[in-house]
Amino acid sequence: MSVQHELMEQMRDLHLRMHRLFNDRMRAQGASLAQLKLLLLIERCGEMRSTDIAEALGQAPRTVTEAVDAAERDGLVVRNPDPSDRRAKRINLTEEGRAVIRDVAPHREAFTAQFFGVLDSEDQEKFLTILQTLNDRLVEMGAPSTLEANVYSKNSDPQA
Amino acid sequence: MSVQHELMEQMRDLHLRMHRLFNDRMRAQGASLAQLKLLLLIERCGEMRSTDIAEALGQAPRTVTEAVDAAERDGLVVRNPDPSDRRAKRINLTEEGRAVIRDVAPHREAFTAQFFGVLDSEDQEKFLTILQTLNDRLVEMGAPSTLEANVYSKNSDPQA
DNA sequence: AAGAAATATTGTGGGACCATATGAAATGGC
DNA sequence: GCCATTTCATATGGTCCCACAATATTTCTT
Numbered sequence: 001m002s003v004q005h006e007l008m009e010q011m012r013d014l015h016l017r018m019h020r021l022f023n024d025r026m027r028a029q030g031a032s033l034a035q036l037k038l039l040l041l042i043e044r045c046g047e048m049r050s051t052d053i054a055e056a057l058g059q060a061p062r063t064v065t066e067a068v069d070a071a072e073r074d075g076l077v078v079r080n081p082d083p084s085d086r087r088a089k090r091i092n093l094t095e096e097g098r099a100v101i102r103d104v105a106p107h108r109e110a111f112t113a114q115f116f117g118v119l120d121s122e123d124q125e126k127f128l129t130i131l132q133t134l135n136d137r138l139v140e141m142g143a144p145s146t147l148e149a150n151v152y153s154k155n156s157d158p159q160a
Numbered sequence: 161m162s163v164q165h166e167l168m169e170q171m172r173d174l175h176l177r178m179h180r181l182f183n184d185r186m187r188a189q190g191a192s193l194a195q196l197k198l199l200l201l202i203e204r205c206g207e208m209r210s211t212d213i214a215e216a217l218g219q220a221p222r223t224v225t226e227a228v229d230a231a232e233r234d235g236l237v238v239r240n241p242d243p244s245d246r247r248a249k250r251i252n253l254t255e256e257g258r259a260v261i262r263d264v265a266p267h268r269e270a271f272t273a274q275f276f277g278v279l280d281s282e283d284q285e286k287f288l289t290i291l292q293t294l295n296d297r298l299v300e301m302g303a304p305s306t307l308e309a310n311v312y313s314k315n316s317d318p319q320a
Numbered sequence: 321a322a323g324a325a326a327t328a329t330t331g332t333g334g335g336a337c338c339a340t341a342t343g344a345a346a347t348g349g350c
Numbered sequence: 351g352c353c354a355t356t357t358c359a360t361a362t363g364g365t366c367c368c369a370c371a372a373t374a375t376t377t378c379t380t
Contacts, residue, residue: 003281003284003285003288004272004273004276004284005272006288007276007284007287007288007291008272010288010291010292010295011174011175011178011291013295014171014291014294014295014298015171015175016218017295017298017299017303017304018171018298018303020303020304021298021301021302021303024302032365032366033366034365034366034367049327049328050327050328050329051326051327051328058176059366059367059368060367060368060369061327061328061329062329062330062367062368062369062370063366063367063368064328065328065329065330066366066367067366067367069329070365079328082327085326085327085376085377086327086375086376086377087326087327087328087374087375087376087377088326088327088328088376089327089328112164112165112168113164114297114301115294115297115298115301116164116167117297118293118294118296118297119290119293119294121163123290123293124163124164124167125163126286126290127167127287127290128163128166128167128170130279130283130286130287130290131167131170131171131174132170133278133279133283134174134275134278134279135170135173135174135177136278137274137275137277137278138174138177138178138181138275139177141181141274141275142181142184143177143178143180143181144177144180192335192336193336194335194336194337209358209359210358210359210360211357211358211359219336219337219338220337220338220339221358221359221360222337222338222339222340222360222361222362223336223337223338224359225359225360225361226335226336226337227336229360230335245345245346245357245358246344246345246346247344247345247346247357247358247359248345248357248358248359249358249359
């Protein structure tokens with residue numbers, strides 16, 4: 001029972017520290033974690049509708065509208081009309097948006113490598129297995145199974 | 161490299177799902193994760209000053225003031241003047257605050273047990289080791305080493 | 321064509337965080 | 351005793367997220 005207690009504490013600590021440290025490093029590069037999450041998702045999937053973004057990020061529609069507003073204000077993203085559905089808008093990266101991703105990429109890579117470098121590949125595999133098991137458990141327990149985009153390391157398999 | 165990518169995704173997913181699911185269950189009992197965190201800390205440590213709470217929870221002073229404001233509004237907590245330091249206030253639980261902790265306890269226990277139940281004790285130990293290793297790494301990388309209070313399972317060693 | 325559903329957005333209200341700054345009180349050196 | 355510094359709680363303003371409700375437009379269903 002005390003092990004579970006410890007586990008919960010360590011899990012929370014880990015997330016908190018990781019989130020803050022990563023955020024700090026990205027802010028030093030002029031980005032923010034949340035913004036980056038959005039930009040990387042669009043880079044990976046190409047033009048997206050608001051709905052798709054909400055689902056991919058596991059966020060409420062309201063949140064996405066706000067985020068896109070902000071990114072558009074910063075010139076990182078544009079909303080184009082969707083030719084095949086006049087209700088919809090297609091959100092895409094601007095050149096400036098792509099530049100932010102490019103500039104930040106090495107720092108993301110460095111973070112991930114430095115972070116997971118303490119684990120040998122066997123432990124990484126074990127860790128991954130456990131995380132997947134726990135994730136499945138949460139879904140069994142009632143959590144939604146929607147995904148979340150990856151912000152930390154580069155993804156080389158875009159799916160249009 | 162792709163394993164690290166997967167790891168990051170799974171870690172984020174896990175935290176998000178756990179946080180939301182736990183929060184939902186607690187809200188059904190009239191509490192919230194953050195509130196609970198505060199109440200449990202005070203229960204464990206007795207009367208506390210705002211500063212102590214901020215340090216214990218790894219939060220900014222501003223956050224604590226807000227949280228205590230809310231808890232005080234809900235009648236779960238009171239601010240008493242500190243006789244030995246007229247700047248300070250001593251924050252303590254009300255009877256209602258203690259009642260919330262009592263009511264929520266079984267649900268916290270149930271969640272933790274159900275969640276970690278998918279892992280045998282060997283995997284739990286392995287998981288704990290890995291988490292600690294990663295936490296230490298983050299501290300090496302510049303993250304603060306302040307702790308965070310445990311919200312999920314009961315703690316039986318209060319330290320006044 | 322009428323109704324239902326989907327799409328994006330807006331408003332309102334709220335929760336949980338942050339850095340920074342302010343005023344009051346305590347503390348420590350002199 | 352006196353002044354600079356530190357400490358304490360709080361305030362200002364900001365980010366990121368949510369739920370709920372309402373709107374206008376368009377598409378899909380029947």
